[in-house]
């Protein structure tokens with residue numbers, strides 16, 4: 001747990017979210033400002049700042065986040081989806097606890113803005 005980290009507080013149950021999945025090492029919850037009909041976040045309970053801070057020890061957990069994200073998308077009727085990790089403020093990161101966006105339910109543009 002990192003002090004003053006919003007997602008550590010969510011992981012600790014201190015801030016309510018619309019939870020979609022939780023186990024001992026990760027959770028999934030709906031984004032408070034959805035950018036698509038289905039938009040949820042996967043986070044590890046462990047505080048990792050961003051993708052650049054992932055270590056060897058985290059590799060299995062990152063793969064689990066991707067697999068779980070795909071499974072939850074399917075449970076929500078989404079076959080085509082986009083997974084996004086923003087790394088750093090210029091890339092759009094606003095919460096500095098690693099999170100994977102899962103977006104779906106509408107046509108997506110490429111490249112992203």
Ligand code: 5GP
Nearest residue numbers: 017018029030031032033086092093094095
């Ligand atoms: P970032 O911009 O860092 O990649 O994504 C952070 C995401 O967290 C944003 O999409 C934002 O809407 C979401 N978010 C920020 N605060 C909260 C919150 O308190 N609850 C939920 N459910 N989502 C949040």
Ligand code: ZN
Nearest residue numbers: 005008047097
């Ligand atoms: Zn954190």
